[in-house]
Amino acid sequence: MVVYRNIQNTHRPTTASLTLVLKVGTSSICDEVSHYPLLGNLSRIVETIIQLKRLGHRVVLVTSAAVGTGLRRLNMSEKPKKLASIQAIAAVGQGRLMSMYDDLFGQFNQPVAQILLTRNDLADRSQYLNAVNCLEELLDMGVVPIINENDSISVKEIKFGDNDTLSAIAAGMVKADYLFLMTDVDCLYTDNPRSNPDARPVLVCDDIEQLKHQIKVSAPGSSLGTGGMITKLVAADLATAAGVTTVIARGATPENIMPIIDPLVTDPKKIPLHTRFVAKPQPLMDRKWWILHGLHTAGTVYVESTITKDIHDGQVDNDLFAHSISKVEGNFVEHQAVNLVVEHKDSNGLIDNITIAKGIVNYSSAEIMRIMLAKQSNIIDSLGYKDANCIINRDNMAISL
Structure with a gap:
């Protein structure tokens, strides 16, 4: 459900002590042109x-602006395109950024x-648990x-992509009650309010997939930052799946x-304008989240469509065996993670991968x-050895649909 009207302040924990994750973007920390820190903010x-x-x-505070702070320190006007240069600038800026936080706190x-x-x-599971x-x-x-x-040290293959996603993962790690995505607008709108006066604020959402079909979010973020409203929707999706209520609010206040x-x-009049994404009532368990x-x-x-219904209903009681697999893409080794995809044909005959x-x-x-080509249910007959009875154990499978 998507709500565009004022409502009472509902769906909130009533316990005295809450765990909060605040994500602050580059635009709330550095001036986009001069790169000087916004000390007031x-x-x-x-x-x-x-x-x-x-x-x-x-x-918990999740902060951006290592690159923006590094540009100011090195007196550079624009972020370069070369990866090694960006990494070097971030290395310079991260120390300055932490120094500012340490001074203020x-x-x-x-x-x-x-x-x-x-x-x-x-x-790595042990490293994940150590971080938690x-x-x-x-x-x-x-x-x-x-x-x-x-x-x-980040490269494309190991990057979270943006700190909105990182903050959602951090919120799941600490089992937060709230994730606040602080941005340069009060809330999420159905369109860009700067160019469309008819844009309406989205106040409450408990179905992000439905919301995506009702709003327009095309802004990629600032020239220094990597995010935008699209990444905040992705972060809200991740966090709410972990049972974390997610809020988009203005970073300047x-x-x-x-x-x-x-x-x-x-009293709704005393509640500042914001967008609230309601946490899922049945959050993923820690290992599934990981x-x-x-x-x-x-x-x-790629798996056969016959098992899709069981997976969709959350009733996967069996392990995944080779006879349920139709195709494999990519080069991976044992103990790596893969997506399970089913090919769905729509009414027009077009194939969609889900x-x-x-x-x-x-x-x-x-x-x-090799197991699939041999058409053998016995793995030893196909490979000559057997490390496990199935391709994926049910305990190592997390539903994403």
């Missing part, structure tokens, strides 16, 4: 976090910690973890977070194709 963000902590809440004697991540860091444990320990110590993508999360504020969003997708396995799940394979792509 940064100070308000820090003061808001301090106030939230005094109310008993736990707060230090005015309140609030300790902070730097966490730099790439998708590779979460691909580290974040939990920092929060228990009263520290504010400050997370950013490790842009100085972070103090608006307080009335948004306060269950005692019921498989879907922590692991790099190394290939694609990703229905993601799983960790027990065999490489070459081995799976």
